[in-house]
Amino acid sequence: MQVKRKIIHIDMDAFYASVEQRDNPEYRGKPLVVGGLPEGRGGVVATASYEARKFGVRSAMPSKQALKLCPQAIFVRPRFTAYKEVSQKIREIFSRYTDLIEPLSLDEAYLDVTADKQGIGSAIEIAQQIKQAIKTELNLTASAGVSVNKFVAKIASDMQKPDGLTFIGPSSIERFMEQLPVDKFYGVGKVTAAKMKQQGLFTGADLKYLSEAEMISRFGKAGAFYYKIVRGIDDREVQPHRETKSVGAEDTFAFDLTIIEEMNAELEKLAQKVHERLIRYNLKGRTVTIKIKYSDFKQITRSISLAEPTNALETIIKSAKNLLNASFTDDCYIRLLGITVSNFQISQNPNVLTSDQLDLFTNYK
Structure with missing residues (x-):
């Protein structure tokens, strides 16, 4: 007889906004939007505090629309270094109970506690302890879903936000x-x-x-x-080490770029971000890809495969510029550029973040 798994899905509550409110007392209790600023063409909302969500502000919404819904909202740019540091501390709390941790992003993860390190035995009790540790040690709140598989646990964690805990048992x-x-x-x-x-x-x-x-x-x-x-069947295991398939960065501009020199300058900035991430995670890739989105929202990608895997900044810049120049016309208006390096040729570091995490909301200046 197959042993039923004990799965917990932890999802931080309005993570970026909550970190900003924790670190900046002047934001507390006020509608806060983290993401691109509404000036110029405007950016996109990464997340919003619960005070802002009451007005209908949601993630991935254009910042201009968020401002219309909530004129009193405070807009701040993301501080990804700070969020990553907090995410690491959350991960350390998880590891007190299990090594079977599958991060989905900086602010959520699956945990398999079928055989927990402390011999607690109850997934509900473990979820309660994790939530309390996050609140006590980090002054943040998380919501948890507990069930026998990943799918149901994921849905359960969203049932009683914020600061909720929902258990959905087998029956x-x-x-x-x-x-x-x-x-x-x-x-x-x-x-x-x-x-x-x-x-x-x-x-x-x-x-x-x-x-x-x-x-x-x-x-x-x-x-x-x-x-x-729909029948509650989900046999997927919690996967602690997910393979990184790509590392990328992109930027949406406040105003259309029309001059090739401006575009090349932006590519250099993006290449620097990608280079730093490749170095940080000890990765080299053979394929460089650029993404171009025009003012009419038409989007294209162009790729080149190199003879040898690389993480060299100069190579990434040169490849990206060559790809852009091959697609450039005098009458093009570009609102977004992106660079991705993929097709990695070395063994993965088990502590490497997933591609979802590496690309997460990098499109802010």
């Missing part, structure tokens, strides 16, 4: 999934949710009426995953 999973709206399913984006609703599929119970073949026919390969998770 409750199917009933819980049946009642869940399709747009609350982790992995179902806005487009897929809209497609489901157009087909009369509004809840997990509606999805459950479809056979696996029907699910695949309607939603492709993801249909097989939906078929399982």
